[in-house]
Amino acid sequence: MRRVITYGTFDLLHYGHINLLRRAKQYGDYLIVALSTDEFNWNEKQKKCYFSYEQRKQLLESIRYVDLVIPEECWDQKRSDVKEYHIDTFVMGNDWEGKFDFLSDLCEVVYLPRTPEISTTQIKKELHGE
Numbered sequence: 001m002r003r004v005i006t007y008g009t010f011d012l013l014h015y016g017h018i019n020l021l022r023r024a025k026q027y028g029d030y031l032i033v034a035l036s037t038d039e040f041n042w043n044e045k046q047k048k049c050y051f052s053y054e055q056r057k058q059l060l061e062s063i064r065y066v067d068l069v070i071p072e073e074c075w076d077q078k079r080s081d082v083k084e085y086h087i088d089t090f091v092m093g094n095d096w097e098g099k100f101d102f103l104s105d106l107c108e109v110v111y112l113p114r115t116p117e118i119s120t121t122q123i124k125k126e127l128h129g130e
């Protein structure tokens with residue numbers, strides 16, 4: 001069984017996220033999503049999520065491509081995650097191009113094109129009439 005992992009905040013879940021998850025799943029049979037916790041988002045990414053970790057986890061678990069959701073609590077858990085979950089392929093959107101190549105001794109590292117014109121930030125701006 002080929003196992004795939006990806007990481008993210010996935011706030012205000014949208015079709016760009018779904019496109020990423022659908023394509024990530026095509027690299028294997030089992031997709032793990034490491035979901036950024038509220039603390040990690042605030043402390044490390046200065047992101048204040050609209051939905052809490054539990055709400056974002058519930059949404060992700062309802063997606064057919066997603067098999068398991070685990071917490072992302074720090075930047076440097078990726079190597080241990082890849083080993084612990086026997087990951088074959090690590091997938092991220094290409095806004096992260098090259099940033100995770102240090103994992104390539106452990107697993108395949110794939111960067112996928114982002115879906116254009118949609119982002120959580122954009123949604124918030126448009127809803128605020130900016």
Ligand code: C2G
Nearest residue numbers: 007008009010011016017020092093094114115118
């Ligand atoms: N994404 C995409 N197209 C978009 C928006 C997002 O393909 N229009 C992808 C991103 O490239 C990422 C995933 O969807 O692979 C999740 O996006 P975010 O929730 O913004 O994740 P991010 O804050 O980049 O967190 O340790 C890694 C970080 O946790 C990644």
